[in-house]
């Protein structure tokens with residue numbers, strides 16, 4: 305629009321000038337080097353205008369010709385870039401399809417065309433990994449460490465290699481470097497936490513957990529329970545090293561962080577008893593028994609008096625179980641204590657209440673078998689209960705929510721799969737694998753095809 309208006313204005317100026325010159329005719333005479341040229345003013349104006357236009361066109365042509373080599377070079381560069389990008393794209397597709405030969409061919413082509421160096425190195429590494437030649441892939445990942453923009457990607461590749469090779473110490477060192485580069489990347493915090501807990505580096509794991517929760521790379525609701533377990537393990541380590549004061553303070557902090565952690569209550573009670581504070585130890589166990597009775601609490605409570613007298617044990621447990629009298633664990637604890645003390649009638653009474661009207665669990669069947677054998681001298685009836693025990697439903701156990709393995713004693717790491725904080729006191733069998741925490745998930749699910757196309 306502006307261009308059209310400008311042309312109309314220019315045309316108007318030209319017409320006005322021509323009209324003005326026609327209305328004011330005149331003659332111009334030029335004398336130069338013995339020549340005399342006479343011409344009308346309008347002709348002179350037309351000549352000047354024509355020469356100016358020709359000079360402008362000549363300059364334009366010269367300017368254009370000067371740019372031709374640069375233009376041709378840019379065309380060549382653009383063509384090479386396009387072909388490089390195409391080679392990378394094809395290479396990525398070949399890698400995704402698991403075709404090592406095609407991936408390598410496109411990686412070589414991309415290298416020759418000097419395509420994006422990050423993706424070219426990564427593609428070459430991927431081709432080597434697809435061929436199963438990890439040692440060939442490593443130099444490509446190492447080369448990526450030299451540049452700040454590719455260092456993180458290179459570290460990820462090397463971490464994957466170290467993990468697959470089972471070199472956990474090397475992997476931990478590399479992940480710590482990756483964390484320094486990108487502390488807010490979720491998989492870095494998760495992988496580091498996983499390796500630290502697996503190798504029993506509880507203090508470092510606690511620091512990683514704090515950082516991860518600060519950066520929101522781990523679920524907030526897991527902070528308390530996980531930190532409690534890490535503190536409990538630090539307390540156990542301090543106790544093993546003979547630092548009883550530190551062990552006691554760590555155990556107190558663990559139970560404060562997660563008041564429902566049975567193992568922490570049992571451990572704290574044990575430490576308190578060792579320091580002569582039996583009353584406080586019993587209070588700790590009683591507090592948790594009110595909320596969540598557990599056999600380990602009963603065992604720890606009975607041990608607080610330090611003696612092995614079975615009758616004392618029964619009296620002690622009666623005080624504890626009175627706090628949650630209706631709970632089956634209270635009956636079981638009293639039943640077992642009565643059996644150990646030879647109080648057959650009392651044992652029968654407690655076990656009878658549990659077995660009344662419902663199928664007794666394996667643990668109850670075995671206790672009833674013991675009662676028949678030792679209390680009544682009836683081995684055939686005891687055998688029947690043992691047969692029943694073989695058919696009975698399972699008792700509660702520490703079941704791993706990651707792999708489903710059941711254990712009788714609690715541990716911070718599953719004895720089967722090594723997952724952290726996945727043991728739950730429940731009936732085995734129910735699939736709760738969806739509850740498995742992120743820290744135990746496969747660390748590098750994306751490493752098989754780690755390349756994502758970058759906009760070129």
Ligand SMILES: [Zn+2]
Nearest residue numbers: 704707718721
């Ligand atoms: Zn497990």
